[in-house]
Amino acid sequence: MKRFFLTATCLLAAVIINAQSLEEIVKNYTIANKLDQITTKSTIKITAKMSMMGMEMPMEIWMKNPNKVRTVMNMGGQNMIQAFDGEKGYMINPMSGSTTPTEMGSEELKQLQRQNSFVNTMDNYLKNGLLTLEGEDAVNGKPVYKIKVALDQNSSSTMFIDKATNLLVKNTVNTSQGGMPVTIDSFPSDYTETSGVLMPMKTTTSMSGMEMVLTITQVEVDIPMEDSVFQLK
DSSP, X not given: OHHHHHHHHHXXXXXXXXXXXXXXXXXXXXXXXXXXXXXXXXXXXXXXXXXXXXXXXXXXXXXXXXXXXXXXXXXXXXXXXXXXXXXXXXXEOGGGTOOSOEEOOHHHHHHHHTTOTTSOHHHXXXXXXXXXXXXXXXXXXEEEEXXXXXXXXXXXXXXXXXXXXXXXXXXXXXEEETTEEEEEEEEEEEXXXXXXXXXXXXXXXXXXXXXXXXXXXEEEESOOXXXXXXXXX
16 A cells, blocks of 8 residues: 555646746746737737748738737749638638638648647647657757647657747648658747747748748738738628
8 A cells, every 4th residue: 555655646737847947938938928928919910931842932921919820821923811800711722723711621721720820829739738758858969848739630749849949940740641640840940029029030841742831931920910911801
């Protein structure tokens, strides 16, 4: 009985320590990324470009506090648009041969909402019990915390948080496409503050031997932004 009690006590202590560690990491991550102050901002507009396979695609991301998001990517002179107006999400995909807005599926909508800088996604993961601290590792020779996120039944993400800066330096997503397992590695860097908003100005992503580089060229904060920007239908 004493041995059982001691074992149970040790297990409980380990769980408590792990939970406290996660809470502290998320707290420091929130402060480092200025997510504890971002609710004082009203709008954010990001101008960027995606470079892939010798092509360069201009992008814009519009965000309005608390949850409106619009992304525009120009591909071969045609704009692919996704927008969430706070209630529903719609997209226009001319690559499919249609310029009519169609309602987004649940998974597409989740991915779009993850673009919203006004949402502290890490803190939401913690509150929903989706985070697991898997110890420490190293990225580019620097020590990092390794945190697993249970996104859904078929997908997970591993976030690597720099111990010195408390910023995300690597994110690995394991998912499936067409029934085949896919691993996506992203490396955000060149963090820059603009009017109290912190952004990684460069993110390099590799998937299935293909590399994509997202470069942010401009961040605008608290600019006028009508709700109609997010309404495609």
